[in-house]
Amino acid sequence: MQLPIDFLKRMKSLLGDEYEDFIRSYDGSKYQGLRINTLKISVDEFQKRSPFSLKPIPWTKDGFYYEEGERPAKHPYYHAGLYYIQEPSAMAPASVLDVVPGDKVLDLCAAPGGKTVQLAAKLKDKGILVTNDINLQRVKALIKNVELFGIKNAIVTNESPEKLTRYFSRYFDKILVDAPCSGEGMFRKDEKMVKSWERQGVEPYVAMQRSIMDCVDGMLDADGELLYSTCTFSPEENEGIIEEFISNHENYMIRPISKALGFDEGRPQWVSGRETLRGSARLWPHRLEGEGHFLAWLKKGHDLLREINAKGTDAIKAPKLFAAFVEENLNVQLEGCFEIHNDQLYLLPDGLPPLKGLKILRSGWLLGSLKKDRFEPSQAMAMALSRTDATRTVNFKVSDPMIVKYLKGETLDIEGEKGWTLVCVDDFPVGWAKQTGTMLKNYYPPAWRWID
Structure with a gap:
């Protein structure tokens, strides 16, 4: 592929003796990966x-x-939310950040949602995950992935980092900032990134990254952790941003990232040589099987500004229409704090601060819609249930042509007990249908349907 001359000059200056190995890495095929959704299935079982x-x-x-040549996006298991397709290097940031069940976590620049799904799996339905992106079009993909992968405890927002700071003062235990960047590590995967780099260079992204990081400290608890990452090689967007952040926030220190997996040490000498920057990591395409990433894991020390902000939200009891649906169609009770937006019913994670005024596109687990005389379950509900949670199910083998017909949105000629039915593939839910007696009416969302 044709790489920009200015980019090549920069990389030769940065890498020295490693430059030729770096350039040869572009001659190989791009690396392709998938990550198992352990909210639904264990790694061993998959x-x-x-x-x-x-x-x-x-x-x-x-x-x-x-x-190469395999097509995991064209398989029913993908539609069951059993795995997320992701470039291998991009799996590193959420893997390194030490998220545990019960944490309050922010994925600040989240779309399309690969790292959000990974963080949610670590939380195991316990705690709160706020997943945000400022770009409304990209948030649409984020919402789909939150629903497809059965995440119950996510709040999806479409806001600027500056506005989020007013609602989440010292609130989060862990924050992931996978910052917008010039995307030098994406050149082989997406050649459009080359044209974008030639037009803009790195400076607009440096300004953006600096602005984002200015907002992070105010949202992180007194002894919280921050993981900053990019998919670019530019020192200005990596070590330079971290050096500036630590210079302005002296109560942070870098937590060292293991270099035992092919990771390289960050290069503080590229910006100033400050020893405080050591411990960050670089993933190079000539040193490991991935397209490249930068990671810096920071730990916040105690300060005097800690605030407790857990007043909770105004919530309601489960509406009667929903309670009737649960009694007739589910084998489990869904309890907790409920909230209604327009006609949509949500089950909220515990411990949210007041969020009135934020642009929230998903507020917890979307259960469904309250119609005039009935409750209609959502796709998000189906994807977060297990097969045994539903009173009526139809379970197709992955080799059965009927599962593909369902995923294409077709009505199925199947007899059964009337009522809402959870459609599964090899025991894993993929969506709802409604049994009429001799037919299974399809409720699989049009935007999710299988396209040949």
Whole structure:
């Protein structure tokens, strides 16, 4: 591929003796990976079922390379939310950040949602995940992935970082900033990034990254953790941003990232040589099987500005129409704090601060819609249930042509007990249908349907 001359000059200056190895890495095929959604299936169980030839990705327990020519996006297991397709290097940031069940976590620049899904799996439905992106068009993909992968405890927002700071003062235990960047590590994957780099260079992104990081400290708890990452090689967007942040926030220190997996040490000498920057990591395409990333893991020390902000939100009891639906169609009780937006019913995660005035596109687990005389369940509800949670199910084998017909939105000629039915593939839910007696009326969302 044709790389920009100015980019090549920069990389030669940065890499020295490693430059030729770096350039040769572009002659190979791009690396392709998928990451198992452990909210739905264990890694061991997926490996037993996998129709793909998989090789483990060293830096994440649930990630695997798949072979060129395989099409995991064209498989019913993808529509069941069993895995997320993701460039292998991009699995590193959420893997390194030490998220545990019960944490309050912010994915600040989240779309399209690969790292959000990974963080949610670490939370195991416990705690709160606020996942935000300022670009409304990209948030649409984020919402779909939150629903497809069965995430119940996510709040999806479409706001600027500046506005979020007014609602989440010292609130989060962990924050991931996968910052917008010049995308030098994406050149082989997407050649449009080359044209964008030639037009803009790195400076507009440096200004954007600086602005984002200015907002982070105010949202992080007194002893919280921050993971900053990019998919670019530019020192200005990596070590330079971290050096400036630490200079302005002296109560932060870098947590060292293991270099045992092919990761390279960050290069503080590229900006100033400050020893405080050591511990960050670079993923180079000539040193490992991935397109490249930068990671810096920061720990915040105690300060005197800690505020407790857990007043909770105004909530309601479960509406009668929903309660009737649960009694007739589910084998589990869904309890907690409910909230209605227009006609949509949500189940909220516990411990949210007041959020009135924020642009929220998903507020917790979207259960469905309250119509005039009935409750209609959502796709998001289906994807976060298990097969045994539903009173009526139809379970197709992955090899059954009927599952593809369902995913294409077709009505199925199947007899059964009347009522809402959870459609599954190999025991994993993919969506709702409504049994009329001799037919299964399809409720699979048009925007999600299988396209040949």
